[in-house]
Every structure is written in structure tokens, then in C-alpha cells.
Amino acid sequence: MKVAVVGTGYVGLVTGVVLADMGNQVIGVDNDPSKLAQLRAGISPIYEPGLEEVLKRTIQEGNITFTDSIAEAVEQSEVVFIAVGTPPAADGSPDLSAVKSVACSIASGIRSYTVVVNKSTVPVGSGGLVEGIIRDAGVPEDLFDVVSNPEFLREGSAIRDTLEADRIVIGAKRREAAMKLVELYAPLERPMHITDLASAELIKYASNSFLAMKISFINAISRICELCGADVGDVAKGVAADKRISPLFLQPGLGWGGSCFPKDVQGLLRVSQDFGYDFKLLAEVIEINESQTANFMDRLSKRLGGFSGKHIAVMGLAFKPNTDDIRYAKSLAIIERVLGEGGTVRAYDPVAAANVREIHPDIEYASHVYEVAEGADALILVTEWNEFKQVDLVRLRETMRQPILFDGRRIYSAATAVKAGLEYHSIGVASSVPAQ
Numbered sequence: 001m002k003v004a005v006v007g008t009g010y011v012g013l014v015t016g017v018v019l020a021d022m023g024n025q026v027i028g029v030d031n032d033p034s035k036l037a038q039l040r041a042g043i044s045p046i047y048e049p050g051l052e053e054v055l056k057r058t059i060q061e062g063n064i065t066f067t068d069s070i071a072e073a074v075e076q077s078e079v080v081f082i083a084v085g086t087p088p089a090a091d092g093s094p095d096l097s098a099v100k101s102v103a104c105s106i107a108s109g110i111r112s113y114t115v116v117v118n119k120s121t122v123p124v125g126s127g128g129l130v131e132g133i134i135r136d137a138g139v140p141e142d143l144f145d146v147v148s149n150p151e152f153l154r155e156g157s158a159i160r161d162t163l164e165a166d167r168i169v170i171g172a173k174r175r176e177a178a179m180k181l182v183e184l185y186a187p188l189e190r191p192m193h194i195t196d197l198a199s200a201e202l203i204k205y206a207s208n209s210f211l212a213m214k215i216s217f218i219n220a221i222s223r224i225c226e227l228c229g230a231d232v233g234d235v236a237k238g239v240a241a242d243k244r245i246s247p248l249f250l251q252p253g254l255g256w257g258g259s260c261f262p263k264d265v266q267g268l269l270r271v272s273q274d275f276g277y278d279f280k281l282l283a284e285v286i287e288i289n290e291s292q293t294a295n296f297m298d299r300l301s302k303r304l305g306g307f308s309g310k311h312i313a314v315m316g317l318a319f320k321p322n323t324d325d326i327r328y329a330k331s332l333a334i335i336e337r338v339l340g341e342g343g344t345v346r347a348y349d350p351v352a353a354a355n356v357r358e359i360h361p362d363i364e365y366a367s368h369v370y371e372v373a374e375g376a377d378a379l380i381l382v383t384e385w386n387e388f389k390q391v392d393l394v395r396l397r398e399t400m401r402q403p404i405l406f407d408g409r410r411i412y413s414a415a416t417a418v419k420a421g422l423e424y425h426s427i428g429v430a431s432s433v434p435a436q
């Protein structure tokens with residue numbers, strides 16, 4: 001099938017190369033010239049395991065090309081995906097300006113029947129908005145359909161998630177339009193959930209908000225554990241053993257970040273308000289998430305007697321492992337808190353340091369993990385990269401001014417840290433101090 005994907009970010013590029021690898025003719029469209037130059041050279045502008053390999057292969061096989069012209073790509077395509085960003089605006093509602101401008105350009109390229117697919121995460125009603133823009137641009141109603149096909153991939157395992165999706169959600173007004181996507185995705189042999197536009201749009205928001213709620217819930221339990229002396233690790237394990245609950249997204253830690261959960265939980269809260277429902281539970285889910293990092297940093301500040309004049313090592317900057325994405329990463333809030341209260345920071349991340357350097361040229365960056373803690377008054381583990389799980393804690397401790405470890409993701413055991421001569425502080429568990 002001939003397919004165009006507008007927006008070659010995490011979602012658009014992965015979707016484009018996977019569809020191209022299935023033998024479709026794909027045109028990737030972006031308005032960022034430097035991205036296009038990299039893509040044409042077979043270089044992935046983002047870090048995503050396995051992505052560059054599929055990109056190179058599909059370019060060589062002639063199944064994917066890249067352009068900056070939406071109209072040109074649409075003219076040659078039966079199905080056009082919109083996969084541009086929908087970041088939160090100042091009031092928390094999703095900024096749909098990129099979606100609207102792309103819809104306008106799509107309209108100018110439609111020559112024959114085209115299925116326009118909204119893959120960006122958008123509020124309920126956005127399908128109608130895109131349809132209205134294309135219709136108002138003079139495209140006859142029988143020449144196009146708008147379909148909602150929300151994306152559920154996770155950065156870090158995006159290719160596998162696309163190939164092995166739990167479900168493919170397709171929301172459409174007309175059955176024929178939905179069937180076009182069923183045909184496109186059929187070779188993946190995944191369960192397809194076909195519904196109306198509004199339901200498809202809401203499925204995405206509801207799914208992400210539910211997962212964020214699970215994390216906030218266990219993080220709230222972690223706070224109770226800190227107050228009453230229970231261990232949240234044991235509590236989570238006991239709770240998760242119930243099949244109705246499951247251990248997924250029940251790991252206590254610094255809270256959720258990234259480009260999706262913060263924006264989508266805010267988005268659903270906003271959409272609910274717009275439709276006249278006060279979704280108080282979601283407001284609390286957000287509040288717990290924000291206070292989780294603040295509480296962790298309060299504990300560290302108390303231990304150090306404030307951050308002024310203190311040097312803090314930050315291990316991990318990406319919002320989660322296996323990605324270079326730092327959008328709403330907890331590392332940023334942590335760095336800003338230390339700097340704001342007069343401390344200094346040295347940070348290390350296997351892939352995300354360059355992205356943080358653009359925001360914080362004012363901190364030091366270690367070139368490998370054993371440099372990060374040199375002269376530090378405390379070491380904070382922020383992102384649970386596998387490389388950090390294997391790290392030699394004795395070697396790290398030997399470089400520190402004060403042997404204090406704050407483990408924000410509970411990746412070390414208190415016993416291991418204490419054996420390495422470190423004071424161990426974590427989430428939802430009593431602190432452990434080496435014997436004098």
C-alpha cells in the first residue's frame with residue numbers, strides 16, 4: 001500500500017519503517033531539514049534500539065523515502081498518517097497547532113480517495129476537527145475519511161511494541177475507512193479493536209492515565225511506608241501477586257515523566273473539564289507524582305543540611321532507560337532543585353547527556369559512570385539503566401566526599417550498598433547506614 005507518515009519523530013519514524021519493512025511504499029515527511037538529511041543518509045535522529053537497522057534496510061530496499069512536502073507525499077498515497085507532536089500548552093491542554101497545520105497541508109494534496117489517520121495523541125473531538133479543516137479547504141466529503149489510530153508504543157522498545165502491539169485501535173465513522181487500516185495492519189496479525197472516533201481517542205487518554213494512576217498509587221503507598229516503617233517493595237510484591245492487579249506499572253520510584261504520561265494525564269483532566277466532568281482523581285494522580293520527587297529531595301536536603309555549597313552526582317538523565325528522551329525527566333527537576341538552592345551538579349547518562357546539556361550547559365558532565373561521583377556529597381540514582389545495576393559501588397564510593405546514596409528507583413539492595421560502605425536511602429523503605 002502507498003502510505004505517507006507526516007512527522008518522523010519517535011512515533012512517525014517507527015511506524016514508517018515498520019510499514020516499509022512489511023513491503024509498503026512509505027514516504028516520511030518532516031519539516032526539520034536536519035532530521036531529513038540524517039534520515040536520507042540512513043541515520044536515525046533518535047536513539048531507539050533496532051531502529052537504525054530497519055531504517056537502513058528499508059532505504060536500501062527502496063521502500064521508504066523522505067521529503068518536506070506534505071502535499072507531494074499525500075498526492076502519492078492512499079493512507080496518510082499524522083504523527084506530529086501535541087505538547088501541552090500553558091494551560092495543560094494539548095497544543096494542536098501542528099496537527100491543524102498538517103491537516104491544512106494534507107487537504108492541498110488530496111487528488112483521489114485518501115484515508116487520513118490521526119496517530120498523534122489528541123483530545124476527543126480532534127477527528128472531527130481534522131475532518132472540518134480538510135472539508136473547509138474544499139476537499140469533497142467523498143474524497144477522504146478521517147480515522148483515529150492512537151499509538152501505544154513505548155520508547156526504548158518501540159519497534160517490538162509496534163510489531164507485537166497488544167491491540168490496534170481503529171476509530172472511524174465509516175466502515176470502509178476502518179477496513180483500509182485493517183488491510184494495512186493485517187500482516188502484523190495483532191488483535192484489532194474497531195470503534196467510533198471519539199471512543200478511539202478516549203482509549204488512548206484513558207490507557208495512559210490508568211497506568212500513571214497505578215504508579216502514583218504505589219508511590220503514595222511508598223510515602224505511607226516511609227512513615228510507618230513498612231517496605232514498599234514487599235508491599236508492592238504482595239499486592240501485585242493478585243492476578244487482577246499485576247506487577248506492571250506498580251514499581252515505586254521517583255514517579256512518571258516522559259513525553260506522554262504528563263501530557264496525557266493533563267490532557268484527560270482538561271478534556272473532562274471541557275465536557276463538564278471534574279476528574280478529581282486525576283488531579284491527585286498528578287499531585288502525588290510531583291510531590292514524590294520533591295519529598296525525595298527534601299530528605300536528601302535534610303540529610304546534607306541543605307544543598308548550598310554541596311556537590312551532587314546525578315546518575316541517569318533520560319526519563320527512563322533505553323531512550324535519550326528527557327522530556328519531563330525527573331533528572332531535570334532534581335538538577336534545578338540543587339542548582340536553585342546553591343549546589344553544584346555532575347551528571348552522567350549513557351545516551352541522554354547531550355540533550356540535557358542543551359538545557360543545562362551550567363553543570364558538569366562525566367564521560368563515564370565512574371567519573372560521576374568524584375568529590376560528591378551525595379549520589380542520586382535517577383534512571384534505572386542496566387549499566388547502573390552492574391556498577392561497582394565500592395569504586396564509586398571511593399571517589400565521593402561523603403558516602404551517601406539516594407536510590408530513586410530502588411535498583412540496589414540496602415545490604416549491597418551498606419556492604420560497599422554507603423549510606424543507603426531509597427523510596428518507601430527505612431534508610432540503612434553502615435556500622436561504624
Ligand code: NAD
Pocket residue numbers: 006007008009010011012029030031032035083084085086098101102119120121122151152153154155259260
Ligand atoms: P516527536 O516530537 O518525536 O516527533 C514529531 C515530529 O513531527 C518531529 O520530527 C517534528 O519535526 C515533526 N513535525 C512537527 N510539525 C510538523 C509539520 N508541520 N510538518 C511536518 N513535520 C512536523 O513526537 P513523538 O514523540 O513522535 O509524538 C508524536 C505524537 O504521538 C504525539 O501526539 C505523542 O503524544 C504521541 N505518542 C508518542 C509516544 C512516544 O512514546 N513518544 C507514544 C504514543 C503516542
